Amino acid sequence: MKQATEGGSGSGVIAGRDWSGLPEELLVSFLLAMDVPGAVRSGAVCTTWNAAYAAFRRLRAPSPRQPPCLLYASGALAPGAAALHCPATGATLAHRPLLGSGHGWLVTADEASNLHLLNPVTGAQAALPPVTALHNVNMGTDARGGPAYAVYDEPGSEPVMLEIDRAHGYLYDRVVLSASPSAGRASVVLLLHMPMGEVSFARLGDDRWTWVAPGDGTGLPWRCFYEDAMYSDVDSLFYLVRTDSSIGSLDLNGSSPVARKILDGVPKSSTPAKYLFRHRPVISFASLEVEGPRRLANTAFTEQSKHRTGYGH
Secondary structure, three states: OOOOEHHHOOOOOEOOOOHHHOOHHHHHHHHHHOOHHHHHHHOOOOHHHHHHHHHHHHHOOOOOOOOOOEEEEOOOOOOOOEEEEEOOOOEEEOOOOEEEEEOOEEEEEOOOOOEEEEOOOOOOEEEOOOHHHOOOEEEEEOOOOOEEEEEOOOOOOOOEEEEHHHOHHHHEEEEEEOOOHHHHHHOEEEEEEOOOOEEEEEEOOOOOOEEOOOOOOOOOOOOOOEEEEEEEOOOOEEEEEEOOOOEEEEEOOOOOOEEEEEEOOOOOOOOOOEEEEEEOOOOEEEEEEEEOOEEEEEEEEEOOOOEEEEEEO
């Protein structure tokens, strides 16, 4: 049987077909049968397939060909260690602490406590600027003469020395991603770090972390004591909460950081720990204070009105 050819000329050139004309319901059924990497790549075929992929994402339906990643304890690695295994790729992530996640990617630290972004499904990785690219960290030596990180509270102050392979447990407080690392430099990584919750950020491909210094240049009212951060893709802003429950926004879309205070602090609320939560579809946030299992206070605001909606003990 001859292949169908364009114009019936028999030249062997198969006639092109417009796959963009398939109904969205049919395309979604195709995506449900794909593995995760194939489904993700399908969104780049054309605008119609991209819309079908967006509909597929809204369904939050698991792909039957993509088994979940397995997190399991592994005493063979180290006491109390855990490993993450992806059956689809056969990749196993072990000996790397997990410090955060976002947009399907994990934030991990290597043996030198440098941060990396890892996609556990595809195995893709992206390196972030090293520890010594923070404004207050230099390479030094410990009391035994071995390599260590010197972390300074102030220029010229006595540094805190951290062991290289354990520094990640002390140096990093929060890591927040604005977008998937597949977006390249459009993906911004916000870092809360020593000393006492300072704020720095980097875009993929940067060599150094950019410190958000307080003052008139950025509008950041305070240097440190930031407890938690999150990103809103509705207004493209980061939000920060401090130990006193004050909340501010941080705009990193321009050439320089621009911060703005949203809420003043709550009296007598300087207790650990504070967390930001987002409630869809309205852009509202809550600053939740927790000490052990007991909730101490809650402060909420709505981004549309930028005013406090209530707090209590």
